[in-house]
Amino acid sequence: MTDLGLESGQTEELRNLHELKPSKIIDIRGAICPHPLNIIRDTIINLGDREILQAICDHEPTAKENAPRLCIRRSYPYRVIEKNGLWHIFIQKIEKTQPRLRVLNVSKVFKTNHGKVIALDNVNLTIQEGEFVCIVGPSGCGKSTLLNLTAGLDKPTQGEIWSNGNRVSGPGSERVVVFQEGALFPWLTVIDNVEFGLKLRKVAPEIRRTLALDYLKLVGLDEKFHNSFIHQLSGGMKQRVALARALVMEPAILLMDEPFAALDVYTRETLHEELQNIWIESHKTIVFVTHNVQEAVLLGDRVIVFARNPGRIKSEYEIDIARPRKIDHPEVFLNTKWITDDLKEELEGQLQYKTNEKEVVYG
Numbered sequence: 001m002t003d004l005g006l007e008s009g010q011t012e013e014l015r016n017l018h019e020l021k022p023s024k025i026i027d028i029r030g031a032i033c034p035h036p037l038n039i040i041r042d043t044i045i046n047l048g049d050r051e052i053l054q055a056i057c058d059h060e061p062t063a064k065e066n067a068p069r070l071c072i073r074r075s076y077p078y079r080v081i082e083k084n085g086l087w088h089i090f091i092q093k094i095e096k097t098q099p100r101l102r103v104l105n106v107s108k109v110f111k112t113n114h115g116k117v118i119a120l121d122n123v124n125l126t127i128q129e130g131e132f133v134c135i136v137g138p139s140g141c142g143k144s145t146l147l148n149l150t151a152g153l154d155k156p157t158q159g160e161i162w163s164n165g166n167r168v169s170g171p172g173s174e175r176v177v178v179f180q181e182g183a184l185f186p187w188l189t190v191i192d193n194v195e196f197g198l199k200l201r202k203v204a205p206e207i208r209r210t211l212a213l214d215y216l217k218l219v220g221l222d223e224k225f226h227n228s229f230i231h232q233l234s235g236g237m238k239q240r241v242a243l244a245r246a247l248v249m250e251p252a253i254l255l256m257d258e259p260f261a262a263l264d265v266y267t268r269e270t271l272h273e274e275l276q277n278i279w280i281e282s283h284k285t286i287v288f289v290t291h292n293v294q295e296a297v298l299l300g301d302r303v304i305v306f307a308r309n310p311g312r313i314k315s316e317y318e319i320d321i322a323r324p325r326k327i328d329h330p331e332v333f334l335n336t337k338w339i340t341d342d343l344k345e346e347l348e349g350q351l352q353y354k355t356n357e358k359e360v361v362y363g
Contacts, residue, residue, distance in 0.1 A: 022090065023051035029058040029086070035334070036062040037070065040089070041318040044076075049095040056086055063087030066320045074128070098165055100285045101127040101150065101253060106159035108145055108311075118310035119145045122159070125304065125313065130283040134300035136293055136339065138347055142311025143289045147257050150287065151177045164252055173197075176251035178242050180258045184230045190216070191226045194245045215244040218281075220274050236267035240274075247278070256288045260295070269327065272298050276324045293343065297335045298325050305339060307346050315342055 026043055028036045036059045043053055057063050063080050067089050071078040079090045103125040110117045120142040127133050135143045148154045150161055152171040161168040163175060184193050194212040203211075216226060219240040230238060239259055246254055260268045276299065279286060290296050296303045300319050307314040317339055321331045 020052055022054035023047060025054045025056070027056045028062075029056060031059070035338070037066045037318060037320055038338075040067060040091070041070065042316075044091065044093050045316075047093045049093060051093055053089075053091045053093070055089040055091070057089055058086055060087070063089055067091070069320055069322075070318060096128055099126045100129045100131070100164055101125075101287070102162040103146070103150070104160045104162070106146070106149065106156045106161060108142065108149065108154070109157045120149075120156070121310035121312045123311070123313055127285060127287065130285055132279055132286045132288065132299060132301045133304060134288045134290060134296035134302070135304045135306060136290055136296045136343070137306030137311075137314075138308055138343065139291070140311075141306040141308035143306050144257055145311065147177070147255050147287065147289050150253070151175050151255050153177075173201075173249060174252040175255060176246040176249050176253075177255045177257060178239075178246050178259045180261050184238060184241055184245070186230045189227050189229055190221070190233070190241050193230070193241055194248055197245065197249045211248050212244070215248045216241075218247065218278060219244045234267070235263050236271060239263065239271060243275075243278075247282070247284070252285060254284050254286045256286060258290055259288075261291065268295075273324060275299060280323055293339045294327065294332070294336045297321075297332050297339065298327065303335075303339055305342055305346075314346060 024043060024047060026039065028039050031039055036055075036057055040053070040055050040062075043055075047053060055067070057067075063082075064087075068078060068080065070076075071091055074094075075096070076094055077092045081088045081090070103123055106120055106123045107118070108120040110119055123142075123146060135146070137143050145154070149156050150163075150168065152168050152175065155169075163172070168175070185196065188196065191209070191212055194216060195208045198208040198211060213223075213226075216223070221237060221240045221244065225233065225237060230241070233241070242259070260271055263271070272295065278284075279299075288296070288299055293303075297319055303317040303319060304313055305315045305317070306312065317335065319335055321329060321335070325332055
């Protein structure tokens with residue numbers, strides 16, 4: 001028997017984690033799709049605080065790399081023991097007492113000329129400090145609606161949203177949104193746009209300027225454009241300015257609503273790399289809405305898949321790939337395929353529903 005994993009700083013009880021009675025035992029030998037790590041993750045979701053999972057695994061990368069990385073990122077105590085050619089992975093779920101963001105039983109109903117539209121139906125989501133969570137789904141599934149509710153730009157019909165222990169009742173400086181179009185002020189220069197929020201906070205001019213320059217450097221905008229007006233910039237430059245303007249406010253949560261959707265492929269890929277580097281450096285909590293599954297896999301720690309009619313969470317994927325990630329990484333390809341297949345299943349189900357509906361009406 002070989003002991004492969006022990007997280008430092010554990011109590012004596014947790015050092016003997018493998019000797020405690022597990023609350024759940026799963027045998028994932030031979031698992032391919034879903035991936036062994038996804039089975040572990042889905043099982044952990046349903047465990048209570050401090051309950052222990054034992055996973056019996058024959059997939060060495062999951063045992064030695066993927067599962068330990070998952071545990072380290074979530075601060076879960078773990079042990080990995082090799083025995084007779086199999087790996088026994090012991091994980092104790094430890095619930096953090098104060099998540100950065102909690103969405104509790106949130107529903108949103110819009111009234112239209114054709115009746116009520118249920119944009120969101122009983123959505124529940126917990127996001128921890130420093131997580132990068134991407135939300136994908138078909139058009140009309142409510143993902144941007146959820147982002148607007150989280151930003152405080154609208155109010156849920158039912159349910160609550162909590163940010164760092166405080167109920168969201170309106171916009172707040174701890175939650176900043178980066179929109180698809182950037183929403184920059186065309187009459188201001190680049191540097192003045194970035195300083196705008198700080199000016200409203202009455203930050204001293206010399207400090208404002210220093211902070212603005214620091215964040216423009218962070219997002220990779222050349223200083224020769226700092227005094228340019230917005231109409232003089234390319235699409236990619238505008239999004240860099242919008243990102244710098246958001247980051248300079250030091251928000252607890254950065255909300256991004258398809259910020260790269262209108263950009264060309266090369267610019268989008270460049271900004272993917274830069275956003276990953278910014279996140280690695282700042283470990284900002286980010287909620288990122290996109291239609292692009294590959295983009296979600298490249299950027300997110302987790303990908304939340306939404307279904308529509310009504311908008312709700314269909315599934316969740318843990319993306320445990322080392323950063324910075326590249327498009328040609330085989331695990332990026334595999335995770336993109338799994339999530340895309342999940343979305344296709346949802347869309348095909350909707351198409352079948354509409355077909356049956358027409359048969360009832362017109363048959």
